[in-house]
Amino acid sequence: MKLIFKITFIITLVFSTSSSWAYCKNDGHYNECSDLLAVSRIIERGTKEDYMDHLAPPFIFIYEEYKPTTKKQKSDAKEFLRVVMPFAERHPELSFYVGSVLRKGYWSLKGYGYGYSVEKHRIYEKQIKYFTKSLETNDRWTRPLAARILGNIYYFGLLRPLANPYPFVVDVDYKKAANFYSICGDDCIKNYIASVLKFDVSKGMSLLNKIGGFPEEKINNDNFLQHMVAESNAEFKYRYLWAINNFGMYGVKKNEEKAKKFYSLLSKHHHRVLLFGDLNTGEGLYKLYEMFRKKTAFDDRSVSPIFPESSEVELYLLHRSLEKKYTKAAEQLSIKYGDGIGVRKDFLRSFAYINLALGFAKGESEKRNYEKWMDDLEYKWKLTKSQIIYAQQLSNEILNGLKRDKEKGKVKSRLSSGTGFYISAGGHIITNQHVIDGCETIKISKDGSLKQVSLVIEDVRNDVALLKGENNKDIAFIRGGRGIRQGDEV
Numbered sequence: 001m002k003l004i005f006k007i008t009f010i011i012t013l014v015f016s017t018s019s020s021w022a023y024c025k026n027d028g029h030y031n032e033c034s035d036l037l038a039v040s041r042i043i044e045r046g047t048k049e050d051y052m053d054h055l056a057p058p059f060i061f062i063y064e065e066y067k068p069t070t071k072k073q074k075s076d077a078k079e080f081l082r083v084v085m086p087f088a089e090r091h092p093e094l095s096f097y098v099g100s101v102l103r104k105g106y107w108s109l110k111g112y113g114y115g116y117s118v119e120k121h122r123i124y125e126k127q128i129k130y131f132t133k134s135l136e137t138n139d140r141w142t143r144p145l146a147a148r149i150l151g152n153i154y155y156f157g158l159l160r161p162l163a164n165p166y167p168f169v170v171d172v173d174y175k176k177a178a179n180f181y182s183i184c185g186d187d188c189i190k191n192y193i194a195s196v197l198k199f200d201v202s203k204g205m206s207l208l209n210k211i212g213g214f215p216e217e218k219i220n221n222d223n224f225l226q227h228m229v230a231e232s233n234a235e236f237k238y239r240y241l242w243a244i245n246n247f248g249m250y251g252v253k254k255n256e257e258k259a260k261k262f263y264s265l266l267s268k269h270h271h272r273v274l275l276f277g278d279l280n281t282g283e284g285l286y287k288l289y290e291m292f293r294k295k296t297a298f299d300d301r302s303v304s305p306i307f308p309e310s311s312e313v314e315l316y317l318l319h320r321s322l323e324k325k326y327t328k329a330a331e332q333l334s335i336k337y338g339d340g341i342g343v344r345k346d347f348l349r350s351f352a353y354i355n356l357a358l359g360f361a362k363g364e365s366e367k368r369n370y371e372k373w374m375d376d377l378e379y380k381w382k383l384t385k386s387q388i389i390y391a392q393q394l395s396n397e398i399l400n401g402l403k404r405d406k407e408k409g410k411v412k413s414r415l416s417s418g419t420g421f422y423i424s425a426g427g428h429i430i431t432n433q434h435v436i437d438g439c440e441t442i443k444i445s446k447d448g449s450l451k452q453v454s455l456v457i458e459d460v461r462n463d464v465a466l467l468k469g470e471n472n473k474d475i476a477f478i479r480g481g482r483g484i485r486q487g488d489e490v
Contacts, residue, residue, distance in 0.1 A: 036080035062100045092136040099130035124159040147183035174198035190304040201250045211237040214269040282326025289317035311342030330357035344434040352394040422475045429467040
């Protein structure tokens with residue numbers, strides 16, 4: 001109880017010493033301690049009245065999740081942008097609030113249309129300019145907050161931090177993200193290291209190893225905050241070191257002994273690492289995959305990667321989970337290939353994974369759901385009968401590939417299988433580039449056995465690869481003409 005009073009006192013003191021900020025009432029809902037319309041009118045009139053009196057402190061304003069719901073609140077936000085945007089270009093203390101309103105999207109309803117549009121994207125993108133301008137202020141709250149948000153924009157490539165179906169994105173730039181996180185300071189140290197690892201592994205690993213271990217002293221009222229920060233940083237450190245050594249990430253060689261050591265430390269000091277469950281089950285592997293997946297919805301105030309993101313590790317874990325006949329893994333693989341998330345778009349492979357999910361389904365209700373899913377994909381992509389047959393054959397190839405790897409006891413960083421055909425009697429074979437991408441060895445199934453072939457050349461842009469194997473009498477004759485689609489008989 002003593003600790004609660006102490007924290008409450010500190011927060012109240014911060015508010016009361018900021019005389020140019022309004023004191024927030026009713027749990028700090030921004031619309032009750034900020035009057036955007038009043039700020040707009042003061043700036044329009046050009047009076048000497050301090051418009052900051054009508055704005056909440058920046059950490060309340062940007063982090064308050066409450067959204068205006070009334071017509072007047074939405075109108076006030078839109079009017080605020082119309083009037084204040086030009087003025088804020090010369091006033092960094094105000095530009096933070098403009099960037100915040102843009103980022104939250106309070107203006108995005110009536111008058112701007114619904115859904116995605118190029119014009120709306122341009123308006124969202126203006127937040128970068130205003131948050132960057134706000135870095136010119138010396139205010140101890142505004143500057144690190146703006147830097148954190150800019151870091152998040154470039155690390156995640158998202159102009160909208162909360163769940164949103166529309167693609168308001170920018171190009172990911174880890175160097176820019178690291179630069180902004182460094183301005184943010186100690187509060188963003190985990191985000192900074194995660195960014196640096198993406199472009200300078202040596203420096204990133206050095207920073208990671210400099211983080212201290214789990215605190216030995218017991219937590220009490222006097223060391224509460226320091227203890228929580230140290231524990232959080234140590235958990236981040238050992239999670240990353242476990243993942244890097246366990247999967248051989250960032251060019252670091254796999255080291256099972258080190259991985260076990262870091263996992264043991266995490267298990268001993270922090271049970272949350274075990275939330276993904278038993279890695280001998282499809283569910284446990286799938287939960288671990290979710291932790292490696294890059295976030296597409298988050299809270300700016302606290303977001304940091306749980307594990308280092310990697311599309312290769314994601315695919316590996318999903319295929320391991322698929323091997324256990326876990327239907328959610330098949331669903332995610334279908335979505336990835338259908339939308340081109342971390343892999344090349346391949347709608348027949350996407351269909352093949354849902355076909356596998358149907359085969360794994362246990363109850364009648366679940367089976368009907370997957371049958372409907374397949375019907376929807378068939379309609380969406382206008383699949384022909386021959387394409388559906390091809391996708392079903394592909395399902396078998398995927399399963400057979402998983403079984404072969406299991407029998408050999410090999411753990412591959414990326415599982416891949418696909419189809420190809422001979423185009424010359426000299427043993428030349430055409431296949432998709434994504435099928436052989438990153439493979440150390442390439443083998444084909446011929447006459448009931450696996451035979452190794454070599455890569456002659458690959459074309460990433462057109463997703464084509466040329467392989468060379470043994471001489472072969474039967475070769476494919478390509479059918480010409482218009483209207484040929486993936487999966488058609490050639």
